[in-house]
Amino acid sequence: MTIYSTTGRGALYNSIVETVGDTPCVKLNRTGPPHVSMYVKVESFNPLASVKDRLALNIIEAAERDGTLTPGQTVVEATSGNTGIGLAMVCAAKGYPLVITMAESFSIERRRLMRFLGAKVVLTPKEERGIGMYNTAKKLAEDNGWFFARQFENAANADIHESTTGREIVADFKGTALDYWVTGYGTGGTVTGVARVLRSERPDCKIVLSEPHNATLIGSGVAQERNTDDSPTGSHPAWEPHVIQGWTPDFIPKVLQEGIDRSFFDEVRPVDGTKGMAIAQHLAANEGILTGVSGGSTLLTAIEVAESAPEGSVILVMLPDTGERYLSTPLFEAIPAEMNDEELALFASTR
Secondary structure: OOOOOOOOOOOOOOOHHHHOOOOOEEEOOOOOOOOOEEEEEEHHHOOOOEOHHHHHHHHHHHHHHHOOOOOOOOEEEEOOOHHHHHHHHHHHHHOOOEEEEEEOOOOHHHHHHHHHOOOEEEEEOHHHHHHHHHHHHHHHHHHHOOEEOOOOOOHHHHHHHHHHHHHHHHHHOOOOOOOEEEEOOOOOHHHHHHHHHHHHHOOOOEEEEEEEOOOOOOOOOOOOOEOOOOOEOOOOOOOOOOOOOOOOOOOOOHHHHHHHHOOOOOEEEEEOHHHHHHHHHHHHHHHOOOOOHHHHHHHHHHHHHHHOOOOOOEEEEEEOEOHHHHOOOHHHOOOOOOOOHHHHHHHHOOO
């Protein structure tokens, strides 16, 4: 029997932003083949419940340090939601106005959370894809003298994952095998930053990158065309609409390009996001861990890796965010709000 006790964190925090990072790696006990050990890094332990809290904080603080962001200046960014939510937290804590541009196809929860945190959210037509929300943010920055966070090109994105996420993984698996690390990508900051550390300190660890099976931008082998400022010139020809919100915009981000150029991943695997939803539901019901479509899809990729992995392999899977961000999406479509027949029968048995 486990006796639970705690002495607290041993620290008092001056701001919510000081609580970003140090997320746990948790063993899965009812998921994956029995001949491997699977762990998940649960990024929903960040204060606003996603891995994007990390890059949001570092983009703002790096800009404060180099003077490109001045006190009271408005911040603007294009995002599918989690980066915007992270930025809304950081900007609220630090006193910066925030304007988010986001394609109207992304979940309602995201826009409402950002507005709840004080941000303004400008919705762009879904037909314009990620490029549309990106170009809208860029023009607003140019027209108004705002600070454009540029998460897709900003070096501070990958840097924070090198200095925190990657270091946390190395520290947590010190003295323990780590044979595979599996992740997806949105901006590419996580895989690029963590891979810098793993390639140096755990070179035997195989890095597996996952992308939607109907938007295999990296798997296509087709290079992304870019403008002189590293922004994309347009949509990548291999992109198609997919169900994994937060993953794989319709272009290859510059932050990810470093990972491609430096061969930071050993394998790129396509994954069906619809099947990933089922894995996210399994994870919640069988492990008590709540994650979204991207987390479920990453875990599905890891399970496929595990099936052919050697006996005793240790696999770590990134879970980028929480499932509560998807209540209005197909992830929860089959989950009823009212009692089913079995629940009604239980209620009736008490009358």
